[in-house]
Amino acid sequence: MAATRERVRIVDTTVLSDDWYVLRKVTFDFLRRDGTWQRLSRETYDRGNGATILLRHAETGDVLLTRQFRMPAFVSGHDGMLLEAAAGLLDDETPEARIRAEAEEETGYRVRGVRKVFEAFMSPGSVTEKLHFFVGEYDASLRTGAGGGVAEEGEDLEVVEMPLQAALDAVERGEIVDAKTIMLLQYVALRDTAGARAA
Template sequence: MPLNTAERVRIIDTETLSDDWYVLKKTTFEFLRSDNVWQRQSRETYDRGNGATALLFDPARETVVLTRQFRLPAFVNGHDGMLIEAPAGLLDAASPEERIRAELEEETGYRVRDVEKVFEAFMSPGSVTEKLYFFVAHYDSASKVAEGGGVASEGEDIEVIELPLEQALAMVARGEIVDGKTIMLLQHLALRLASASA
């Protein structure tokens, strides 16, 4: 009978390297390989909690709402740092549905009641513990209750962008939208619409 994963992992030592913005740990462990040999390994994990993201979509006009904001990690990796993204935020003890509704209003100014969860995904499982909950939500002009732009005290300076879904997909193809979660949501929506019209 095959072992479950928990039976193949022995934690030897865990060391906290940083506990400032989020928590960075170094873990030494033994893993029972498929050849039945225990191998000692060491890995760093970055724990920032889980998050939620959503794509706002107006089915009548086939438009989406995205944001543009500065991201330092992208900047130091050679990008200009101004990423176009689907709104997102960490859960901070809220349910994914509660968090993403609040985040949509803070970042875009749109208030939505119903959000549809479409999938969950680990975005960088080699080093980051975060799991993202992905949603799609419908909006229209009546949903706009504020300017959006994020929370200045949290360092947010967010531009709200509304554009046709077709244009957003073309921006992915041209490398103008390079954020992973956003690409996943746009492609999910495009596949869904294609399937519905087939």
């Protein structure tokens, strides 16, 4: 089978919206596995790439999340107040530099021991964003402020500290429904389990 780039011929790209982010309609010919070409159209939403980090207390292992209002969740029938790991768009910075700044802005803590754990496309059927996932540590000595985000950007975040198990239980109860946060919580839970077995 030919390489993917040889199986895709872009015919036309139309910008449908360029307000907050960019919504495009892409028409292309795609070489199917049976050797025939098929013309397709897809919409892609380009909001840039981002980064997210799960902060864990250096001694207790508690996790630090934020609660904030999300309009897309609200119009989908949720109350819109989501518990999330700190996150933000890269804005032409490196993923680690951006997530360090974003975490401090949102939570009020500088982060140490920052480690990248994986990357993922969050909704590849329509959204171009690739998210860089990190874990890091915090404690009282690293506190720089109250957190809460930037009011001028419309942010009004509540900082929420909880035990890891309580966060995992909240996932099971449907109280934490943000995908990036669930992925990071499950990552650290699996690592904790693997570490316990090794010990």
